[in-house]
Amino acid sequence: MTQTHSKAQEGKAVTTSTTFSRETSVHATILADPTIVWALLTRASDVSRWNSTVVSIKGDIQPGETIELKSTLDEKRTFKLKIKEFVPEKRLVWGDSQGNRVYTIEKGTGNGVLFTMSEKIGGPLFPLFAKYIPPFDESFERFAADLKREAESIQSSKS
Amino acid sequence: MMTDQLTLEFETFRGELKSFILRMTASVQDAEDIVQDTYIRAHTKINTFRGESSLKTWIFSIASNLARDLLQSKKRWPETVTDICREEALGNRQFFQEAMQIRETSPQGKFEIKEHIAFCFTCVSKSLPLEQHLALLLKEVYGFKVMEIAQIMGQSEAMLKYYLHVSRSRMIDIFDHRCSLINKEGICYQCTELNGIFNPKQSAQAELVKIEMARDAENKSKDELFDLRMKILQELDPFESGAAELQLHHLEHNRQVMEKHLDENP
Numbered sequence: 001m002t003q004t005h006s007k008a009q010e011g012k013a014v015t016t017s018t019t020f021s022r023e024t025s026v027h028a029t030i031l032a033d034p035t036i037v038w039a040l041l042t043r044a045s046d047v048s049r050w051n052s053t054v055v056s057i058k059g060d061i062q063p064g065e066t067i068e069l070k071s072t073l074d075e076k077r078t079f080k081l082k083i084k085e086f087v088p089e090k091r092l093v094w095g096d097s098q099g100n101r102v103y104t105i106e107k108g109t110g111n112g113v114l115f116t117m118s119e120k121i122g123g124p125l126f127p128l129f130a131k132y133i134p135p136f137d138e139s140f141e142r143f144a145a146d147l148k149r150e151a152e153s154i155q156s157s158k159s
Numbered sequence: 160m161m162t163d164q165l166t167l168e169f170e171t172f173r174g175e176l177k178s179f180i181l182r183m184t185a186s187v188q189d190a191e192d193i194v195q196d197t198y199i200r201a202h203t204k205i206n207t208f209r210g211e212s213s214l215k216t217w218i219f220s221i222a223s224n225l226a227r228d229l230l231q232s233k234k235r236w237p238e239t240v241t242d243i244c245r246e247e248a249l250g251n252r253q254f255f256q257e258a259m260q261i262r263e264t265s266p267q268g269k270f271e272i273k274e275h276i277a278f279c280f281t282c283v284s285k286s287l288p289l290e291q292h293l294a295l296l297l298k299e300v301y302g303f304k305v306m307e308i309a310q311i312m313g314q315s316e317a318m319l320k321y322y323l324h325v326s327r328s329r330m331i332d333i334f335d336h337r338c339s340l341i342n343k344e345g346i347c348y349q350c351t352e353l354n355g356i357f358n359p360k361q362s363a364q365a366e367l368v369k370i371e372m373a374r375d376a377e378n379k380s381k382d383e384l385f386d387l388r389m390k391i392l393q394e395l396d397p398f399e400s401g402a403a404e405l406q407l408h409h410l411e412h413n414r415q416v417m418e419k420h421l422d423e424n425p
Contacts, residue, residue, distance in 0.1 A: 034317075049328060049332075155320065159320075
């Protein structure tokens with residue numbers, strides 16, 4: 001059964017596995033303007049400054065573009081990822097043939113926004129390579145915590 | 160508002176506006192042209208000024224747009240600008256001869272380390288994306304509030320806060336890794352090197368003690384050191400200071416070197 005963010009604990013990653021796929025997600029309430037959260041997510045050259053799970057991103061996070069991402073999960077590997085959806089301040093999707101990473105920003109209950117991030121990987125050959133893919137949970141939790149800290153710090157900066 | 164009043168008020172911040180545009184463009188000619196064009200546009204459109212912002216904010220908005228139009232198609236400078244320009248200057252005898260001539264004959268030909276610190280920031284900050292560069296100067300050097308900068312740049316306050324945060328972080332990081340005045344591991348010591356050339360009888364150490372940013376480097380946080388760097392820029396008018404002619408000559412050299420460098424390294 002897939003858990004939704006309403007059931008999952010704030011900032012805590014949840015992973016659901018089946019024979020042919022694995023999906024990890026995390027959510028966080030961020031007390032910042034969606035413009036700030038979106039800017040942090042999509043300014044590629046700046047991401048490694050605030051995000052401790054990203055070594056580097058080359059390219060532009062823009063519709064139709066392809067980026068080269070190096071993650072702390074596997075620093076030797078460069079992931080070539082296509083930007084598949086780009087709805088400013090709402091939804092960003094990038095991915096490759098093995099899976100998609102989905103980011104969403106929604107209006108929260110109070111002043112903040114609800115940020116969610118999920119990644120589903122899988123396919124017919126998934127059982128063969130599944131054991132070589134490290135768990136995402138810790139990395140997802142750090143990502144969400146870093147984003148929340150940075151966005152709220154910017155939001156509260158002096159006017 | 161009457162045009163007489165516009166002219167009167169414009170003159171009260173003309174110097175600030177000119178130094179702002181110089182620090183955006185690194186070109187005396189562009190600064191003079193844009194200030195002139197700004198005045199003409201303001202004069203022509205004064206009937207559209209509704210007083211929703213201060214006149215100064217409105218004028219800076221016109222000037223910022225003109226600077227943006229000029230700079231949008233130009234490449235940003237690399238953060239290693241001072242290294243590249245130093246190499247070029249070392250092989251350029253004419254540059255040093257002219258500089259020495261200014262040093263010896265001009266009333267604005269003094270070499271002061273704090274002036275070079277401001278000059279250096281002007282060059283290095285041109286490595287920031289254009290919007291971030293504009294926002295950073297308006298806030299940190301010219302003292303505009305975020306709300307006013309949002310009006311000047313036509314951006315939301317949230318976006319401005321992002322630009323300001325990122326640009327400040329970027330500049331702090333660059334200087335922390337480069338500037339030997341604040342970090343002993345810094346690779347750039349150009350200001351003390353030039354002090355040795357232009358003021359051979361003067362002790363650079365004695366001069367550095369006069370500069371709070373350098374004197375207290377070990378006891379201050381990176382943020383505080385950046386604020387002290389900004390204070391130097393706030394207090395200096397690059398057109399009126401005692402080192403203006405020497406520094407503007409150097410700036411023109413760097414601008415020309417950068418144009419060539421960027422043409423040759425697409």
